Amino acid sequence: MSVRRLAEASVQPASFAFNRANAAAAKQWIKKYPKGREQSAIIPLLMLAQEQEGWVTKAAIETISDMLGMPRIRGLEVATFYTQYQLNPVGTRAHIQVCGTTPCMLRGSEALMDVCRSKIHHDQFHTNDKGTLSWEEVECLGACVNAPMVMIFKDTFEDLTPERLAEIIDLYDAGKGASVAPGPQNGRTGSEPASGLTTLKSEKAILKSTRDREAREAAKAAKAAPDAIIAAPVPAPAAAPVAPSNASKPKTDAPETSPALKTPSKTKVAPAAEKAASVSAPLHSAANANQAAPEVEKVSKQRNGPKTKAEPAAAFKAPEAKAAKPAKPSLEDKNRPAGIDRPAAVDDLKLISGVGPKIEGVLHTLGIFTFAQVASWKKAEREWVDGYLSFHGRIERDDWVKQAKALAKGGVAEYIRVFGKKPV
Template sequence: MALRRFDLEAGGDSFAFKPETEEKIAFWRGKYPADKQRSAVIPMLWLAQKDNNGWLSEPAMREVADRLEMPYIRVYEVATFYTMFRLQPVGKYHIQLCGTTPCQLRGAEKLKEVCQTEIGKPMYVTDDGRLSWEEVECLGACVNAPMVQVNDDYYEDLTPDMLSIILNKLKNGVEAHPGPQVDRINSAPEGGTAILTDPDLFDGTRNQISALPNLPTSEPEPEPTAAGKPDEGAPTNTQREVPQKETTGKTTLISKTEAAASGEKAEVAGEKPETLAVAAEDQDDLKRIKGIGPKNEDALNELGIYTFRQIAEWTPSNVDWVEDFMSFPGRIEREDWIGQAKLLASGAETEFSKRVDAGEVASSKDDEE
């Protein structure tokens, strides 16, 4: 590990925790007995860093040591060991760029070039005091690589252009939307899952145990025939019992895979929402709703769903029907399609729709674009 020293000149002569931080200090100290208070040194240093504009000055470390009745050197050792503690001033928005292998393979080097161009050298603070950056080790968001952490927020699935837009927004005091910068929920597949979509896979019946193996039975097992074949009438591997169709309180459900194989039309739970025939010029861009990409928009259009107003008026039964038909249970409520649709139908905007209109959401663009 490289030698890390704290900035004595920039730290001044004094430090005090903010009044609103005292409750958090009491919470962390309350976790440990009176004779083990030094165990709270890491959360105390973290709170001191937050109250000191994102870095630890020498007076801040001394304040932590005094409160925990620790020798100053012991607190200095902790602060200089963990890279989560910064020992020199940083900008109002401090960018931590992950440079570990997964992010590097996905383009972190290009993001580093953006930081160097837009901000300067690592740990340099821009003249307006708003931005600084450094390269760090893994931040634990590998599936959404490449990514950066800005203060307490993650910005994931980045391209150089996306990061440049985010930095310019922060530089100009404009809110930047954290999280994945593509059409996905957390670490879910982009545009929604395309595999394991059959609801029968998740209803739990396939994991039910009908009998424990190797238990004694009252009836003796059939003797094998001389040829080593099962008795006539005994079920073979190709004659296994087929589960019967399940009946819910609403409608009979069968596997869509089973229906396709048998030629039977699968029934869907719930009530199909009202459909409309809408002229092309009157159709809304459903991709402005977070969670609806081009594929989902096409599927909704095929069902006769073209406007925000239609989605805004869905009942719980309509939601059940659409989720079962399109094989993504729980997604509409989780992503709040109806709440977004109500805002957009009224002429208002959401943070996601603003990003779509600005061309910042690549997965919301039509395929031909």
């Protein structure tokens, strides 16, 4: 934020007083705050002064501060902090605030500022030669969808072109500003799309009467639902699957078994083949059986599916047992850091990154109360404390010893010098 200062003494009036209407309004504002909190009315009272004078004068700030019983410097702080207060004289007929935030900038607000530079003054916060007009660039004015826009006193003018703004400035300069209708300047209504409404073209869908009618229709349909179910034809149950007759089965010499136990059987051969087999019967041997084996295996695969190769027993591994949680080191361990009795001045160990209120309490039970104690820990002692706190190496990662040394040497200032930041 840029520095905001009061106007030069040469343009400051000697005194300030509310007119009758604003004096009554000021009293009403002060009554809105609890007793002892009346100074909170400084903001609305400064706005009343600005509306009366056109800008906030030094005399107005001092008068209002005295009225509220607050130091004048506090009133000056409020007036110079909030950019809504004009600290320099503005145009008596129009002070134009041009929005320069991204949406308006993308839609041409820079061209609007050029119009103000040419018609009013090259620089902001300066009036024209007649003192009737002034302008400034401001942050978002809250009508981004209708960008670009300006605000003149309390009215906003949106969907502006440079030509239209020039016309509005001329009208205000001529004292005819009241004839300009505020709002969009391109015929748009509200904040609808520039091309016109594309959705919600009718309010019928959101009217209460429409919702009530739809609710009644839904209730009526739900009530009629059981009757519709009863009246609906019930489809005939699907016929149960019939097992194939024995006539369709190939005749075999094997006895009938359950489907799960069926094995390939010898199919009865045709008479001609049977006669040939009887002639060559004496020649049957183990070789003949070996030749028939592939055929049997083929039939077996067709009936029972391919054989699944058995997994070796070694392929199945038992779930690994979780590693046991390491036990806390003993309080009698020789590596436990030496403790001391609680001293009168106890260091704030929470300044060490990684030490919170709970860990600080544990360290106190171990007799650790100062930064110097932590700074003197050897590796074995750090490992003992890390194990006792179940920190899994955090003491080394956060470098407690280096932090404690800096804090013991020069407190927070030394910590900032070493680490470049405040203790967290």
